[in-house]
Amino acid sequence: MQLEFTCNGRPVRMQADGSMRALDLLRDLLGLTGTKEGCGRGECGACTILVDGSPVNACLLYAAKLQGRAVLTVEGLAKGEVLHPLQEAFLEEGAVQCGYCTPGLLLSSKALLDRVPHPTDPEIEQALSGNLCRCTGYAKILKAVQRAADRAGRGDGTSRRGREAGR
Amino acid sequence: MSAQPVNTGELAVVGARVRKVDGRELVTGQARFAADLRFPGLLYASARRAGVPAGKLVEVDPSPALRLPGVVAVLLARDIPGPNLIGILPPFDQPLLAAGEVRYEGESLALAVGVSREEARRGAAAVRARIEPWEPILTVEQALDPAARRIHPGGNVTYSKKLVKGDVAQGFAGAQVVVENTYQTSFQEHAYLEPEAVVAVPGGDGRITVYASCQSPFHLRGHIAANLGLPASRVRVVQAYTGGSFGGKDDVATEIGALAAIAAVRLGVPVMIAHEREESIIGSNLRHAARIRYRTGALRDGTLVAGEAEILLDGGAYASESPFVTMKAMIHAAGPYRVPNVRVESTTVYTNKTYCGAFRGFGVPQVTFASESQMDELAAALGLDPLELRRRNALRPGEGTATGQVFTQSVGIGRTIERVAEKAGPRPMGPKPAEGPPAGAQPATDGGRYLYGRGVACLLQGISNGAEGIDVVGASVQMAQDGSALVGVGLTDMGQGSRTVFAQVAAEALGVDITRITVRQVDTDAVHDSGPTVASRSTTVGGTAVLKAAREVAGSLRSMAGLMLKCPPEAVRLAEGFAMLEADPQARIPLAEVATAAYWSGFPLMHLAFSRAPDARFDHETHQGDIYIAYNFGTHLMDVRVDRWTGKVKVLRHLAAHDVGRVVNPLGLEGQVEGGSLIGFALAHLERIDTEGGHIRNANFADYAVPSILDRLPTETLVVEEPSPAGPFGAKGVGEPPVAGAAAAFANAVADATGLRFTRLPITRADIAAALAKEV
Numbered sequence: 043m044q045l046e047f048t049c050n051g052r053p054v055r056m057q058a059d060g061s062m063r064a065l066d067l068l069r070d071l072l073g074l075t076g077t078k079e080g081c082g083r084g085e086c087g088a089c090t091i092l093v094d095g096s097p098v099n100a101c102l103l104y105a106a107k108l109q110g111r112a113v114l115t116v117e118g119l120a121k122g123e124v125l126h127p128l129q130e131a132f133l134e135e136g137a138v139q140c141g142y143c144t145p146g147l148l149l150s151s152k153a154l155l156d157r158v159p160h161p162t163d164p165e166i167e168q169a170l171s172g173n174l175c176r177c178t179g180y181a182k183i184l185k186a187v188q189r190a191a192d193r194a195g196r197g198d199g200t201s202r203r204g205r206e207a208g209r
Numbered sequence: 210m211s212a213q214p215v216n217t218g219e220l221a222v223v224g225a226r227v228r229k230v231d232g233r234e235l236v237t238g239q240a241r242f243a244a245d246l247r248f249p250g251l252l253y254a255s256a257r258r259a260g261v262p263a264g265k266l267v268e269v270d271p272s273p274a275l276r277l278p279g280v281v282a283v284l285l286a287r288d289i290p291g292p293n294l295i296g297i298l299p300p301f302d303q304p305l306l307a308a309g310e311v312r313y314e315g316e317s318l319a320l321a322v323g324v325s326r327e328e329a330r331r332g333a334a335a336v337r338a339r340i341e342p343w344e345p346i347l348t349v350e351q352a353l354d355p356a357a358r359r360i361h362p363g364g365n366v367t368y369s370k371k372l373v374k375g376d377v378a379q380g381f382a383g384a385q386v387v388v389e390n391t392y393q394t395s396f397q398e399h400a401y402l403e404p405e406a407v408v409a410v411p412g413g414d415g416r417i418t419v420y421a422s423c424q425s426p427f428h429l430r431g432h433i434a435a436n437l438g439l440p441a442s443r444v445r446v447v448q449a450y451t452g453g454s455f456g457g458k459d460d461v462a463t464e465i466g467a468l469a470a471i472a473a474v475r476l477g478v479p480v481m482i483a484h485e486r487e488e489s490i491i492g493s494n495l496r497h498a499a500r501i502r503y504r505t506g507a508l509r510d511g512t513l514v515a516g517e518a519e520i521l522l523d524g525g526a527y528a529s530e531s532p533f534v535t536m537k538a539m540i541h542a543a544g545p546y547r548v549p550n551v552r553v554e555s556t557t558v559y560t561n562k563t564y565c566g567a568f569r570g571f572g573v574p575q576v577t578f579a580s581e582s583q584m585d586e587l588a589a590a591l592g593l594d595p596l597e598l599r600r601r602n603a604l605r606p607g608e609g610t611a612t613g614q615v616f617t618q619s620v621g622i623g624r625t626i627e628r629v630a631e632k633a634g635p636r637p638m639g640p641k642p643a644e645g646p647p648a649g650a651q652p653a654t655d656g657g658r659y660l661y662g663r664g665v666a667c668l669l670q671g672i673s674n675g676a677e678g679i680d681v682v683g684a685s686v687q688m689a690q691d692g693s694a695l696v697g698v699g700l701t702d703m704g705q706g707s708r709t710v711f712a713q714v715a716a717e718a719l720g721v722d723i724t725r726i727t728v729r730q731v732d733t734d735a736v737h738d739s740g741p742t743v744a745s746r747s748t749t750v751g752g753t754a755v756l757k758a759a760r761e762v763a764g765s766l767r768s769m770a771g772l773m774l775k776c777p778p779e780a781v782r783l784a785e786g787f788a789m790l791e792a793d794p795q796a797r798i799p800l801a802e803v804a805t806a807a808y809w810s811g812f813p814l815m816h817l818a819f820s821r822a823p824d825a826r827f828d829h830e831t832h833q834g835d836i837y838i839a840y841n842f843g844t845h846l847m848d849v850r851v852d853r854w855t856g857k858v859k860v861l862r863h864l865a866a867h868d869v870g871r872v873v874n875p876l877g878l879e880g881q882v883e884g885g886s887l888i889g890f891a892l893a894h895l896e897r898i899d900t901e902g903g904h905i906r907n908a909n910f911a912d913y914a915v916p917s918i919l920d921r922l923p924t925e926t927l928v929v930e931e932p933s934p935a936g937p938f939g940a941k942g943v944g945e946p947p948v949a950g951a952a953a954a955f956a957n958a959v960a961d962a963t964g965l966r967f968t969r970l971p972i973t974r975a976d977i978a979a980a981l982a983k984e985v
């Protein structure tokens with residue numbers, strides 16, 4: 043079928059089998075291998091991409107479903123050489139070990155911060171509970187998301203923890 | 210080990226909290242893992258699995274598969290040019306493709322090659338296999354029955370060893386208190402997030418390159434070459450970015466690496482094998498399930514006088530690392546204590562189940578759970594505080610381990626106990642402590658739904674190959690004229706951060722910023738064979754080799770700078786990217802200028818250095834002697850809250866103190882401790898491979914409970930630095946030890962909270978709820 047959607051801000055127009063997995067379309071046809079496969083069954087989150095801003099398991103998504111949508115993969119997070127604040131925070135906090143879970147975690151985190159700029163710990167846990175990581179033990183991932191949220195700031199000069207303490 | 214002082218002077222990069230040197234490509238999606246690689250003409254291959262645990266393989270018929278469109282070829286055992294064998298310790302016992310006999314359900318029988326992954330899988334499924342099933346041997350008891358069918362020609366005992374120190378009979382005769390129990394642990398899956406993958410690419414020059422997600426590329430190269438019937442020089446293995454391994458991507462990587470290479474050579478095109486999750490669980494090694502009978506004797510003041518253990522490991526269908534796991538479990542069975550009389554028998558047997566091998570901790574988590582449960586049972590019998598009992602028995606410098614090995618320094622177990630004691634604070638209590646019973650003697654409770662408890666566990670973990678063989682690492686350091694340096698070591702980074710550690714060590718020795726260092730990925734054409742990446746040895750043995758090589762290069766730079774600054778080389782210091790006069794740091798020359806001058810003057814700027822751990826020297830009958838170059842020592846504490854109704858356990862507090870010799874990168878260290886602890890916690894509470902009739906029933910992440918962020922531990926890493934002469938700047942590895950500490954502390958905390966001693970891991974929520982329900 044003829045597929046038209048935007049991927050990482052760029053328009054994509056292509057012929058593809060609509061019944062293939064979005065994961066394979068991204069990896070095999072568009073060469074975007076940053077999106078990983080860990081289980082192929084919606085159980086690990088390694089294949090998480092954003093479709094119109096919402097996290098989706100690309101291993102469970104038909105390519106046809108991308109029609110007319112805006113897709114974001116890990117390759118679209120940085121602006122040129124400048125890393126996204128979440129990418130910076132993941133490196134700074136040591137939230138990356140083998141890095142196989144990282145693309146999915148970055149995108150789930152981005153979807154959360156876009157929706158809730160200053161999430162609480164339970165909100166972060168909830169948003170990331172579908173993304174498995176076998177290496178880090180998760181504490182540093184949580185810290186990285188907090189850090190990115192803090193850094194995004196609120197423009198009122200207070201840090202998130204300062205605000206929470208004051209609540 | 211000699212008592213030479215360890216240099217612990219001021220350091221610039223070692224000890225600093227630095228980012229992963231290869232982090233950027235990982236967060237941007239640019240890092241290429243094996244399954245991300247694409248080559249023109251690439252074909253995919255998939256194995257037909259046996260699906261039955263035991264039987265006579267009568268016939269494998271590829272014709273139905275070959276009739277399918279998109280299936281290019283099917284390889285059978287007879288198509289393998291070499292011996293069709295892989296393994297760790299000769300004689301090897303594991304076929305690439307089964308011939309004649311099926312020993313476990315995941316056995317590969319044939320390899321289908323197709324134009325897409327899907328077509329390869331369909332082809333594999335279509336291969337017809339005629340297997341006359343045999344009654345599978347599923348338990349250790351069945352395997353050891355003298356009348357049992359032999360799974361391998363040599364019988365069903367994979368490996369069996371003894372450790373004898375002193376005289377246990379005499380030790381027990383003098384004991385005033387004796388405790389005894391039998392403990393069990395279950396099979397655990399590595400569950401690295403990246404399933405195994407390899408791509409084999411034939412070259413025009415008669416060589417073949419295999420890109421692999423793997424742990425020990427030189428080991429792959431050897432087996433791939435042998436099974437291709439080629440000399441090793443014709444095979445090149447390049448480690449792709451590897452999405453976790455934890456000991457797991459060794460045998461299976463050799464298996465699929467060799468199969469892909471054979472198919473690629475035969476067809477003359479690149480071939481990829483990428484496992485699905487289910488294959489990854491069923492078709493690659495697990496952590497051994499264990500049964501450990503343990504007896505401990507002590508004097509009334511808590512002094513340990515005798516320890517006796519009988520360790521039985523279920524190793525599944527093939528030997529893999531079983532011989533070494535058998536030994537390592539045995540050597541660690543007495544814990545980090547002074548025990549004058551020890552006797553341990555350790556045996557692994559074959560069964561018709563998925564084979565077991567290396568998994569972070571390598572037998573030590575299983576025995577530590579047993580020995581630390583014993584310590585708590587002993588403390589209870591003696592009415593002693595558990596931490597106090599451990600304190601009284603903790604090894605001190607100059608005292609012998611269970612193998613009689615004496616370390617005169619870097620024996621930090623006592624200090625880890627003290628660190629934990631200082632930090633521990635009051636015992637956990639319910640929200641209404643006033644109404645609860647006094648802490649200590651009985652389980653603390655809030656009088657209602659929750660029980661509170663505290664568990665501690667001490668451990669040791671040997672660093673280096675030790676009794677497993679010679680331990681040599683070769684490292685190269687090469688400085689370019691711009692003052693940057695390239696480091697090559699034959700040890701792999703699978704996420705644990707060894708490239709960052711090597712970069713720090715080289716940067717320190719060369720006096721440059723860490724961003725000036727590049728650490729190669731392992732390519733067998735470009736780095737020196739350094740043995741397997743195992744046994745928490747990278748930092749210690751690998752780091753030492755990097756340090757030696759970097760110091761040689763630094764020597765050249767100092768000589769050159771001495772000529773330029775008109776002073777003897779010894780008066781030159783390398784720091785901040787400059788060569789400077791020790792006495793007058795303002796007199797300095799940028800390193801790039803020195804390197805350029807050295808290049809033109811013929812001072813060598815590349816060096817290859819070796820670090821060789823002293824060979825283990827021990828008696829093979831009793832295992833008395835010097836085994837490891839160092840031990841990592843640790844003490845963990847967990848405070849838990851147990852929900853009486855549901856059995857749910859919440860970890861309120863987790864302290865993890867480790868004697869790491871010297872911290873190289875606090876960020877990496879915490880990452881190892883946090884990640885390793887969660888795997889230990891999962892071993893103790895969440896994860897169990899369930900088998901039924903020789904079939905794994907939970908080969909997916911829905912049924913196999915890998916912890917999510919909701920299960921994370923509140924781990925606080927506490928550091929003790931007792932420098933070791935064996936490692937660079939005194940550093941000792943820390944990859945494996947936290948697993949054992951967290952698992953054992955969890956079990957003790959649950960026992961403390963519930964008043965019930967659970968003797969089998971995992972202690973699941975259901976186990977706890979059921980046991981507590983029986984109590985009332």
Ligand code: FES
Nearest residue numbers: 080082084087101
């Ligand atoms: S690969 Fe999609 S959720 Fe695991």
Ligand code: FES
Nearest residue numbers: 139140175176177
């Ligand atoms: S960093 Fe390896 S799985 Fe998360």
